[in-house]
Amino acid sequence: MTTSPPPSPELADLEALYDAHHRQAIGLAYRMLGDLGDAEEVAQEVFLSAWRSGHTYDPGRGTTHTWILSMVRNRSIDVLRARRRRPVQPLAEGVDPPDTSDVPTQAVSNVDAETARVALNSLPPEQKQVIELAYFSGLSHSEIAAQLAAPIGTVKGRIRLGMDRLRTAMGVQQDRSSGQWSVISGQ
Amino acid sequence: MSNTPIDEHSEEFDQLAGLYALQVLEGDELARFEGHSAQCDRCQLMVRLDLETLARVALVAPPMDPSPDFKARLMRRAAEELAASAATSPPTPAPPPSGAEPENVVRLADRQRQPRDPAHPEPRQSAHPQPQQSAHPEPRRSAHPEPVEGPRPSNVVSFWRRSPWLSALAAVFVVALITAGAFTYENQTVATYELTGTAPGSARVVVRRSGAAELEMAGVPNPDPGFIYEAWIIPAGKQPVAAGITATGDAKLPLSGDLRGTTVAITTERGRVDAPTSTPIMATVVQS
Numbered sequence: 001m002t003t004s005p006p007p008s009p010e011l012a013d014l015e016a017l018y019d020a021h022h023r024q025a026i027g028l029a030y031r032m033l034g035d036l037g038d039a040e041e042v043a044q045e046v047f048l049s050a051w052r053s054g055h056t057y058d059p060g061r062g063t064t065h066t067w068i069l070s071m072v073r074n075r076s077i078d079v080l081r082a083r084r085r086r087p088v089q090p091l092a093e094g095v096d097p098p099d100t101s102d103v104p105t106q107a108v109s110n111v112d113a114e115t116a117r118v119a120l121n122s123l124p125p126e127q128k129q130v131i132e133l134a135y136f137s138g139l140s141h142s143e144i145a146a147q148l149a150a151p152i153g154t155v156k157g158r159i160r161l162g163m164d165r166l167r168t169a170m171g172v173q174q175d176r177s178s179g180q181w182s183v184i185s186g187q
Numbered sequence: 188m189s190n191t192p193i194d195e196h197s198e199e200f201d202q203l204a205g206l207y208a209l210q211v212l213e214g215d216e217l218a219r220f221e222g223h224s225a226q227c228d229r230c231q232l233m234v235r236l237d238l239e240t241l242a243r244v245a246l247v248a249p250p251m252d253p254s255p256d257f258k259a260r261l262m263r264r265a266a267e268e269l270a271a272s273a274a275t276s277p278p279t280p281a282p283p284p285s286g287a288e289p290e291n292v293v294r295l296a297d298r299q300r301q302p303r304d305p306a307h308p309e310p311r312q313s314a315h316p317q318p319q320q321s322a323h324p325e326p327r328r329s330a331h332p333e334p335v336e337g338p339r340p341s342n343v344v345s346f347w348r349r350s351p352w353l354s355a356l357a358a359v360f361v362v363a364l365i366t367a368g369a370f371t372y373e374n375q376t377v378a379t380y381e382l383t384g385t386a387p388g389s390a391r392v393v394v395r396r397s398g399a400a401e402l403e404m405a406g407v408p409n410p411d412p413g414f415i416y417e418a419w420i421i422p423a424g425k426q427p428v429a430a431g432i433t434a435t436g437d438a439k440l441p442l443s444g445d446l447r448g449t450t451v452a453i454t455t456e457r458g459r460v461d462a463p464t465s466t467p468i469m470a471t472v473v474q475s
């Protein structure tokens with residue numbers, strides 16, 4: 001997406017980035033951290049980081065929305081791990097967003113928010129639990145196993161099964177003609 | 188864990204793909220999976236698929252508003268960084284004058300009408316004063332010229348008395364010129380937003396100074412027989428609103444309403460529908 005003519009590039013870019021994505025970014029950080037102050041701190045760092053490195057970001061490799069939320073999750077996991085007083089394993093940030101170049105994810109994100117909620121809630125409780133612990137709490141599979149007092153293999157299996165169910169429920173399917181994966185909205 | 192050869196896919200790698208996409212894989216397992224997946228198309232597809240799925244899990248978190256001053260704090264900090272970097276780097280030459288006024292000039296004009304806290308100036312203004320504001324002030328609208336002060340030249344009065352019809356024609360001509368100028372001014376493009384997606388050709392949202400907007404498609408292949416293109420305006424967090432349909436890939440479509448912060452998308456449909464039934468072929472976000 002381009003804006004023509006480019007207005008005062010630096011701060012205008014940040015403002016545009018913020019206006020388009022801040023509510024979902026804050027919402028995700030808050031969901032993960034449970035504290036608005038921490039969520040805002042994470043979001044601030046993410047927007048500044050995205051703004052600083054924006055010129056290196058290749059929109060063809062994923063939507064800005066996905067990119068921003070990926071950074072929010074990574075930073076939030078860092079905060080969660082710091083809270084747990086564990087050695088923090090820095091996560092790759094921003095420069096390597098998920099490759100969804102064949103899918104205008106931003107366009108369907110509004111439509112898919114409800115679909116995603118329904119899909120997650122449709123999982124068997126034990127599968128939903130492990131995926132939420134991994135995604136929103138940033139727990140490793142061994143930590144999840146310890147927390148649930150379940151074998152690691154069981155946790156791995158639940159995550160795999162849960163991911164497969166989510167994929168189906170969210171309509172992420174393989175385009176057999178092209179061999180590429182694509183997202184089918186509203187299924 | 189078994190020592191599975193790097194080039195041999197097993198069910199275990201299917202499980203690790205999900206953990207990898209979740210970014211919760213650790214230690215030796217992480218290294219093993221990365222080594223294997225680098226050569227395994229199936230694993231790469233699994234990860235890609237899982238990432239795509241997880242990108243949607245993020246949407247489960249309800250959007251929420253930050254503290255009222257959050258944006259100001261963010262912008263202030265960015266402005267401070269810019270100021271610091273400007274102090275250590277050579278000045279950037281001012282952009283050349285432009286016929287079409289940038290979008291943010293309008294915003295700045297609006298801001299200048301608002302009271303400002305001198306202790307916390309707007310970062311955009313403090314860090315990057317707009318050269319257009321002083322060197323290239325907003326052009327006076329030709330449709331509303333200031334009245335000319337001073338005595339009326341006597342030859343104008345005499346001309347009116349001598350040739351009233353010619354004077355009337357001249358007045359009509361002047362009014363027409365003013366009207367045309369106003370139309371041209373209001374019709375100036377202040378922003379364009381290119382749609383991206385899987386379809387060839389191009390599409391863009393064009394925003395005029397008047398606030399009117401339209402979707403322009405060019406070079407997009409016509410839809411298959413029995414199908415049409417349908418445009419959508421998708422407000423953040425809300426359901427798509429149908430904006431219009433076209434049977435060709437070269438079309439212009441007026442977009443009504445406030446587009447700021449919305450997503451504009453195009454889908455292929457079997458006929459006009461009230462909600463999209465397919466993935467958008469092209470889309471963009473109209474920044475506020």
